[in-house]
Amino acid sequence: MLRNFRQFITDTIQIVTHGSRYYYAWVGFLLFLIAVGTWAYIGQLNDGLIVTKMRDQVSWGFYIGNFTFLVGVAAAAIMLVIPAYIYDWEPIKEITILGEMLAISALVMCLGFVMVDIGRPDRFWHIMPFVGRLNWPQSMLAWDVIVLNAYLVLNYFVVTYLLYCAYTERHYVKKIVTPLVLLSIPMAVSIHTVTAYLYNGLGARPFWNSAILAPRFLASAFCSGPAILLILLQVLRKTTKLSIKDEAIFKIAELMAYTMGFNLFLTAAESFKELYSGTEHVVYFQYLLFGLKGHNTLVPYAWASIIFGFIAFILFLVPKFRTNWKLLNLGCVLIYASVYIEKGMGLIIPGLTPDALGEIYVYTPSFTEIAVAAGIFAIGFLVFTIMLKAAVPMMLGEFTISKGRKSAEAPTSDPVEA
Numbered sequence: 001m002l003r004n005f006r007q008f009i010t011d012t013i014q015i016v017t018h019g020s021r022y023y024y025a026w027v028g029f030l031l032f033l034i035a036v037g038t039w040a041y042i043g044q045l046n047d048g049l050i051v052t053k054m055r056d057q058v059s060w061g062f063y064i065g066n067f068t069f070l071v072g073v074a075a076a077a078i079m080l081v082i083p084a085y086i087y088d089w090e091p092i093k094e095i096t097i098l099g100e101m102l103a104i105s106a107l108v109m110c111l112g113f114v115m116v117d118i119g120r121p122d123r124f125w126h127i128m129p130f131v132g133r134l135n136w137p138q139s140m141l142a143w144d145v146i147v148l149n150a151y152l153v154l155n156y157f158v159v160t161y162l163l164y165c166a167y168t169e170r171h172y173v174k175k176i177v178t179p180l181v182l183l184s185i186p187m188a189v190s191i192h193t194v195t196a197y198l199y200n201g202l203g204a205r206p207f208w209n210s211a212i213l214a215p216r217f218l219a220s221a222f223c224s225g226p227a228i229l230l231i232l233l234q235v236l237r238k239t240t241k242l243s244i245k246d247e248a249i250f251k252i253a254e255l256m257a258y259t260m261g262f263n264l265f266l267t268a269a270e271s272f273k274e275l276y277s278g279t280e281h282v283v284y285f286q287y288l289l290f291g292l293k294g295h296n297t298l299v300p301y302a303w304a305s306i307i308f309g310f311i312a313f314i315l316f317l318v319p320k321f322r323t324n325w326k327l328l329n330l331g332c333v334l335i336y337a338s339v340y341i342e343k344g345m346g347l348i349i350p351g352l353t354p355d356a357l358g359e360i361y362v363y364t365p366s367f368t369e370i371a372v373a374a375g376i377f378a379i380g381f382l383v384f385t386i387m388l389k390a391a392v393p394m395m396l397g398e399f400t401i402s403k404g405r406k407s408a409e410a411p412t413s414d415p416v417e418a
Contacts, residue, residue, distance in 0.1 A: 007401060008167050015399060016386045026385065030378040037375010040368045041116060049119050051368045057361035058352045060117075062369040065344030066376075067113040069224070071195045072217065072343070074106035074151065075188040076225020079255055085181050092248045096181070097162055097395070098236070099229060100155045101387045103188075106225075107152040109380035116372050140201050144194045151187045154180060159387070166394040168401050192217045199351065206281035207351040212266050219263035223312075224339035226256050227332040234329075240392050250323055253331075257316035260335060264309060287360070288350040295360050301345040309338035 019027075044051050054061045077099040084093035115124050126132035127145045136142035158180050165172040196217040199208035230249055237244040274285045286292050288302045315321045315331035322328055354360050365373075393399035 004168055004401060005164065008164050011167070011399070011401075012390045015393065016389045019389065023389070027382065030382045030385070033378035034375045034382070037372050037378065040371035041375065044116070044368055044372065045121070051366060053363055053366045053369065055361055055363075057355040057359055058349065058363040060348050060352065061363055062344065062365040062373060063113045063117040065348045066373055067110050067117070068195060068217075068347065069340055069343040070106045070110045070113070070380075071148070071192050072221030072339070073225040073228065074103040074110065075192040075218070075221045076229070077103040077155070078185050078188040079222055079226045079252060080229070081181055081185055081188075083251065083255070085178060089251070092251065095233065095242075095244055095248060097159060097391065098232065098388075099225075100159050100184075101384060101391065102225070102229060102232070103155045104152065104159065104387070105380045105384035107148060107155075108383050109376050110148060111152075112376040112379060113373070116376070140194065140198050144191075144198060147187065147190045147194050151184070151191050154184055154187060158184070159391075163391055163394050166397070167399065169397075189218060192221050199347075204356070205351050207284040208347075210270060212270060216263065216266045216270070219259050219266060220339045220342060222259035223256055223263060223309075223335045226252050227336045230332050231329060234325075236388075236392070241396050242392060249328075253316050253322040253328060254319075256335070257313065257322070260309065260313040260316060264313060267306070267309075283354060284350045287353055288346060292354070293360060295362060297362050297364070298345055298349060301341050305338045305341040305346050308334040308341075312338060 052061065077096075080092050080096045080099040083089045084096045114127075115121055118124060127134060127141065134142040134145065136146070158177060161177065162172055193214045196214035199205070200210065200213045203209055230252060233244050233249055236242050271285060271289075274282050283292065287295065288298050290296075291299050312331040312335035315327050315334070322331070349363055353363070390399070
């Protein structure tokens, strides 16, 4: 057993370090972005967070916006797990592992954005479970760290175990996998719920202090994550021998229509409550949707997010539209853009603007923030690429302990070949 696992690790390293020229070019591009992000982050470490555009008035910005969005991407893996393991639907069960791999990559990026947002990264160990001294259970941040790391470990174990079974040509033990996969459902809900509580628990921030913030987070997450998966599944089907059925893709699109409708409804309900009641807290929605005191930087973003989300909802709601590949992909791009804007410009900034003194600070990400973020995204893409490079031939049965590495290097099994 131990010998086979060592061979599994050795052969996996071999396969991810060999590939086509397209694979090398893609990995090289990602390494270049990581180098640029590292260079920018070193500058931030030397000069401090002043090199970002964050200030006392807006102390959360591009980093935390990306963190919040990616937590939703990680949580969206349950959009595959529920139909696969609750309803035992085989067309999706075959590709569930891809959603778990996406969750792992998203969580790696989440941890990266948390680290770069800390002014003193040497204190990062304070929020590491079993290493630092977490202020648990009083601190919401402590809860967030625990659930994110637990979800990461769970997905990593399941993915590694399934690929190891495929490598050793053994069927996985259902008594091991099924309970863990089912456990991932409440854990996926918990990671985005606790993240919402980080905002919701700040009573001095009325824009975030809403009981429906957690449901809104979950509804938007179950749109944006699957949008990435739908495009990814189409790419893998064209560039590898993986059998991904149309009905699996269309079923995910149908589920997205329901979650998008719920997301739009919750957004409308929250907007109505603030705008119709007309309390002093409406100032944050006014700044976001209509501008305030001549400051209208967020207005185009806010309405673009709403319009993109509504158009995507119609495209996914009508069966004739969501089964048209061009319209399906257009809807995926629109919903991704809608939720990405909502979790950044539409959530972080209006929650902090105007500040407690009524001052309006117009925040836009600096070059340093953009470069560092690009490096973190590149790390996530690299993690996913490496996992995919090993997983695809193992899932196809081309890369096993008996067949060796050469059979797995066929061009048709390289997900980056095309």
